[in-house]
Amino acid sequence: MAEKKVIDARGTFCPGPLMELIANMKLINVGDELEVLSTDKGTASDVPEWVNKVGHQMVSTTEENGVWHIVVRKAK
């Protein structure tokens, strides 16, 4: 069964939400999902740009009280 892991990158500047997402992608199985929490609004555009380029799947992007919740599925 597919799993979903949360990366809480709120308030972290280095390596930052996208780098954390790339690192954690290596640790999950195809079909599993990662949810990145970020307070950097740039994450909302940075993550889809990488996900689309490398061939994974964007699941959702939402914003609640200044925190971006970005869910990505590992596709390969």
Next chain:
Amino acid sequence: MRILIVGGGMGGTILANNLARRLKNELKIGKAKITMLSASDKHMYQPGLLYVALGRMAVDELYRDQASLLEPGIEFHVDPVEEFHLDKNNVKTKSGKTHSYDLIAIATGSRPVPEAIPGLAENSINVYTEEAALKFFKTINGFKGGRVVIVVGVPHKCPMIPPEVTFTLYDYFKDRGLADKVSFHYTYPIGRLHSLEPVSNWMKGEFASRNITTETLFNIKEVDGAKKVVRSEEGSETKYDLLVAVPAHKGMEVVEKNNLGKGGWIPVDRLRLNIEGHPNAFALGDTTNIPISKAGSTAHFEAEALAENLASLVKIGSPVRDYDGKVFCFIEAGKDRATYAMFDYNNPPDPKPPTKSVHWFKMAYNQLYWASARGLL
């Protein structure tokens, strides 16, 4: 109260020394006991590897005897842990001994894994181990010219190594009179030149003045040593004559074998450094899964916060402070100029233009480190 520290790197050593000073009286009367278990009797100053790789520091300058760095009263054994039994409050070591504890701090660090990418280990150079740094110097010393490509794996220790290795290597070849025979191409995994946006913006100008070309969103997929080509997960490829890698890292195998965390990274609370589900167990430094820089300064500042909390647990039964996410990184901008980035969970970095004085302070810190490891700085 028996306190067990696993790992004798920067985080474990500063923690042990800071704790021993705070618990001086308790150690004297036997109310507290501090034991350190490490895999080595030597302590390496890891940031010195960059200078070894450039021929600017000798290998023996990197090391001190670990026992000589520790405060009296700390029991030290070269006997690495093989089994962690966090539910039973004990560990088993390579020699077969069992050490029981009341509080445990795990600081086993991380390791580069260039072998995880096909072709990378055998076709690239890096600065992450003594052996690698020596190979790096021998390779650049014999390099006559061509295209130098920098590739960066994720996650990696010391986020400033990608710019530092680029700038210092550029100056190395320039000093050898090879400036017009060597070109540089810098790649990076995300959509800018560095994870810290102000650092990335600063690098843009520095790279432009050196004619260093760049490609972002480049995650290493494989290296074809016969064709001298490196390919990315994103579908691009680039040719190289000299491939400089910042390899991806993993936590130590013992962490994975004991199911303490995927990739060897132990999940902890980002403020108190508690290992999830174990109130008397902590991790610090590269070992944790906290999404901040894997750097010596992170281990240093975490160790200071944790020492205060462990000492308070012994004295009053409660921790007293949070780790605030503080990180401080020098950035060598060439052979004789440097700047720095300092930030925490609430304050972003604001790096200033590089100066010679910051570079010389870094040179001084290369020696001051030993006072830092002793918990004096």
